[in-house]
Amino acid sequence: MQSSAKNGNQTCGQAAISLLEAYGVDTVFGIPGVHTLEFYRGLADSSIRHIAVRHEQGAGFMADGYARASGRPGVCILITGPGVANAATAIGQAYSDSVPMLVLSSVNARVDLGKGRGRLHEITSQQAMMAPLTAFSRTVLDPADLPEAMAEAFAVFETQRPRPVHIEVPLDVLAAPAARSAAVPSVKGRPRPDSAELRAATDLLRASSRPVMIAGGGTIDCGERVLELARRVGAPVVLTTAAKGVVPEDDPLCLGATLSLQATQDLLRSADLVIAVGTELAETDSWIDRLPLSGRLLRIDIDPATLTRDYPAEVAILGDASETLAALAERIEGAPTGGEAVTAEELDRVRRLNRESFSPLRRKHAAVLDALRAALPEDGMVATDMTQIAYTGNVYFPCRRPRCWFHPIGFGTLGYGLPAAIGAKLAQPSRAAVALVGDAGLLFTVQELGTAAELGLPVAILLWNNDGLGQIAGDMVERGIPEIGVKPRNPDYLALAKAFGCDAVRPQSLAELEAALRTAFEADRPTLIEVRQDSPFLP
Numbered sequence: 072m073q074s075s076a077k078n079g080n081q082t083c084g085q086a087a088i089s090l091l092e093a094y095g096v097d098t099v100f101g102i103p104g105v106h107t108l109e110f111y112r113g114l115a116d117s118s119i120r121h122i123a124v125r126h127e128q129g130a131g132f133m134a135d136g137y138a139r140a141s142g143r144p145g146v147c148i149l150i151t152g153p154g155v156a157n158a159a160t161a162i163g164q165a166y167s168d169s170v171p172m173l174v175l176s177s178v179n180a181r182v183d184l185g186k187g188r189g190r191l192h193e194i195t196s197q198q199a200m201m202a203p204l205t206a207f208s209r210t211v212l213d214p215a216d217l218p219e220a221m222a223e224a225f226a227v228f229e230t231q232r233p234r235p236v237h238i239e240v241p242l243d244v245l246a247a248p249a250a251r252s253a254a255v256p257s258v259k260g261r262p263r264p265d266s267a268e269l270r271a272a273t274d275l276l277r278a279s280s281r282p283v284m285i286a287g288g289g290t291i292d293c294g295e296r297v298l299e300l301a302r303r304v305g306a307p308v309v310l311t312t313a314a315k316g317v318v319p320e321d322d323p324l325c326l327g328a329t330l331s332l333q334a335t336q337d338l339l340r341s342a343d344l345v346i347a348v349g350t351e352l353a354e355t356d357s358w359i360d361r362l363p364l365s366g367r368l369l370r371i372d373i374d375p376a377t378l379t380r381d382y383p384a385e386v387a388i389l390g391d392a393s394e395t396l397a398a399l400a401e402r403i404e405g406a407p408t409g410g411e412a413v414t415a416e417e418l419d420r421v422r423r424l425n426r427e428s429f430s431p432l433r434r435k436h437a438a439v440l441d442a443l444r445a446a447l448p449e450d451g452m453v454a455t456d457m458t459q460i461a462y463t464g465n466v467y468f469p470c471r472r473p474r475c476w477f478h479p480i481g482f483g484t485l486g487y488g489l490p491a492a493i494g495a496k497l498a499q500p501s502r503a504a505v506a507l508v509g510d511a512g513l514l515f516t517v518q519e520l521g522t523a524a525e526l527g528l529p530v531a532i533l534l535w536n537n538d539g540l541g542q543i544a545g546d547m548v549e550r551g552i553p554e555i556g557v558k559p560r561n562p563d564y565l566a567l568a569k570a571f572g573c574d575a576v577r578p579q580s581l582a583e584l585e586a587a588l589r590t591a592f593e594a595d596r597p598t599l600i601e602v603r604q605d606s607p608f609l610p
């Protein structure tokens with residue numbers, strides 16, 4: 072029997088799914104609930120793959136990992152109230168890190184909105200709860216408004232700083248007949264750089280003898296353009312964590328994501344021009360209150376607010392990073408000839424000083440990260456948690472390609488690594504995927520081991536176990552605060568992983584660790600690989 076969706080008599084919920092198909096969405100993450108049944112009626116008639124998660128926070132993190140790995144928006148379908156609230160942390164992380172995410176949710180019927188009548192899943196204003204975490208939060212009060220709301224969401228993803236969008240549909244609207252017209256409006260391009268600003272920037276570049284470039288997440292898909300301009304002006308390139316791999320970290324001009332290290336900061340202090348492209352220059356990029364920028368500043372960004380925030384720029388260009396960098400490179404004939412230009416010897420010294428600054432704990436991390444790098448293919452993906460080994464990896468782990476290292480750098484939430492790795496693997500099934508997590512963070516979303524096992528995903532979960540909240544414990548000791556709440560009781564992680572249907576191992580050497588990772592990439596299920604901080608084989 073032909074379904075109502077196929078013969079044209081769609082509900083608004085079904086129409087929402089049809090619109091997702093029209094925009095090229097192939098995967099959504101969620102948990103079916105009594106308030107989302109009309110969305111699921113549409114999914115049953117569609118080609119879209121539904122990933123059933125164990126917790127809505129996992130849905131949000133998976134959508135985030137999917138988006139970072141693919142460059143396309145990740146999509147969640149969530150129930151009213153607790154479903155949306157459960158995912159709020161993940162949505163906030165995506166907002167902070169400029170990740171495109173579409174959150175489709177139900178909300179109570181129009182007659183009940185704001186009434187406080189004690190309806191199931193009721194919240195005073197779900198839209199208000201989502202507004203600070205999204206580019207916009209919209210309530211579709213009429214089926215005819217749905218195509219416009221969806222078009223505006225995808226316009227954000229395509230033309231602006233990509234951030235989550237929340238569209239909620241009241242229960243009575245979800246079940247109502249869909250509007251007849253569901254045409255997808257065209258999306259305009261990103262802002263183009265102004266010619267006068269390009270001339271001013273060109274003059275600034277030509278006058279500089281010691282430029283340094285900082286490339287952020289806004290350059291994720293234009294690494295060649297970053298490197299072309301850097302070579303033409305002789306500028307070393309420092310990456311933010313979000314931009315790891317935009318320029319290969321073994322390129323002679325690249326200093327990696329080392330903004331937090333003293334030697335790199337000293338180099339920035341000596342620059343007569345800093346070129347900041349696609350970056351907020353935020354606290355979480357450098358972990359100091361303010362970068363030591365004593366020279367002039369050229370800023371390039373798609374977000375107008377970023378161009379005027381915190382660091383006054385000599386020249387600020389509102390425009391797409393790729394087009395702007397290409398336009399500037401065309402105007403620059405050659406590298407600076409001044410005697411103060413940064414030399415290859417200076418860059419080698421910065422790299423050496425950065426390595427020598429590592430603490431004994433970071434050297435332990437580095438040994439594990441070296442084994443991971445040796446086992447992981449060049450295009451392999453690592454989704455990390457907020458954990459000490461990942462902090463070391465941000466500055467140490469070398470990437471030669473973009474979209475290979477995903478860290479929750481802005482909002483800084485625990486629980487990100489495992490579900491984000493699952494989302495990344497679903498987006499790029501031919502690429503190896505690793506979740507690099509700490510013992511405390513894993514427990515935030517450990518239930519998603521069940522999702523990964525159910526899907527038969529060969530995700531490697533590399534668990535760094537220090538039996539506690541190591542970073543916070545260290546901070547407490549440093550400030551003379553008693554260690555309170557930082558040594559929770561841990562489960563037997565190997566047994567826990569096996570209970571979910573995963574493989575689990577505890578290597579006894581770095582060689583065994585590397586071998587375990589290679590085996591995990593070829594398995595038919597997830598593999599948890601536990602490395603304890605007190606392992607005798609670590610330096």
